[in-house]
Amino acid sequence: MRNYEVAFIAAPTLAPEELDAFIAQMQAVVEGKNGRVVKVDNWGKKSLAYKIKKFRDGYYVILTVEADGAIIAELERRFRVADYVIRFLSVRIDEDLKRSEKMKIARQRKSGSKPVPAPAPPAGEPEAEPPAAPIA
Amino acid sequence: MPAPKRFSVKRKRVCKFCAEKITYIDFKDGKLLSHFIPERGKILPRRISGACSVHQRQLSEAIKRARHMAILPFVAD
Numbered sequence: 427m428r429n430y431e432v433a434f435i436a437a438p439t440l441a442p443e444e445l446d447a448f449i450a451q452m453q454a455v456v457e458g459k460n461g462r463v464v465k466v467d468n469w470g471k472k473s474l475a476y477k478i479k480k481f482r483d484g485y486y487v488i489l490t491v492e493a494d495g496a497i498i499a500e501l502e503r504r505f506r507v508a509d510y511v512i513r514f515l516s517v518r519i520d521e522d523l524k525r526s527e528k529m530k531i532a533r534q535r536k537s538g539s540k541p542v543p544a545p546a547p548p549a550g551e552p553e554a555e556p557p558a559a560p561i562a
Numbered sequence: 563m564p565a566p567k568r569f570s571v572k573r574k575r576v577c578k579f580c581a582e583k584i585t586y587i588d589f590k591d592g593k594l595l596s597h598f599i600p601e602r603g604k605i606l607p608r609r610i611s612g613a614c615s616v617h618q619r620q621l622s623e624a625i626k627r628a629r630h631m632a633i634l635p636f637v638a639d
Contacts, residue, residue: 433590433631474632484632488590515631517589526585533583 427461429523430491430498434505434514435484438471445485448508452489455500461493478512490519577614579621587620589627595634599625603638 436445445468453463469486478484491497498516505514579587589595598606598613598621605625608618628634 435632475629475635476632478632486631513631515627517627522586529585530583 427492427494428518429464429520430493430516431488431519432491432498432501432514432516433486433488434511435474435478435486437479437510437512438481438483438485440485440510444510445487448510449487449489452501452504455504456489456491456493456497459493459497459500461491461497463489463491465490481512484512575612577612577617579617580614584617587617587624589624589631590633591624592628592633595621595625595628599634599638601638603635 436448440448449466449468453466456463465488467488467490469488471483472486473483474481491501502514502516505511579585587594598611600606605622608615611618611621613621625634629636
């Protein structure tokens with residue numbers, strides 16, 4: 427299972443209830459295939475930076491999903507079929523987040539015992555380590 | 563006669579993202595990204611943005627994603 431961020435823009439002509447129904451449908455698709463929807467982020471209506479299909483604004487929805495490639499493919503297929511979805515983008519985020527965590531840890535090591543507001547490092551322990559150990 | 567010594571102003575530029583400890587540049591954060599696109603909508607080059615190579619790469623990727631999602635313009639007038 428991988429983590430993805432699936433974002434799409436729905437046409438502004440869509441009724442809010444219809445949008446909710448569509449989001450629920452997408453959630454059902456993910457969950458029906460043993461995926462998990464971690465988060466649904468509905469930005470509401472937002473103006474677009476440029477016109478898409480002659481629309482100037484649209485509903486932004488971002489789904490954070492724990493799924494595998496087949497589920498994402500299915501979601502994207504549905505986005506293509508639904509003509510009120512005017513734009514979509516799915517991004518795999520697990521590797522980026524992993525790297526992000528790694529960078530945070532590396533930085534903590536570098537700064538030695540300096541307290542860094544991050545996932546609780548055991549206090550006092552970094553001092554014992556030599557600072558020149560960037561192998562994370 | 564030796565050539566006049568050129569004084570280059572050595573200002574230590576620190577990558578904004580390193581300084582602020584941002585480890586993942588999110589394409590959804592249009593406000594952050596908009597600092598790195600001048601009026602024309604282009605991606606600010608590294609020599610001006612001051613970003614380190616790791617972050618500049620992340621930044622450009624994030625900007626491109628944001629453009630696709632109409633969060634940022636491809637060309638601004």
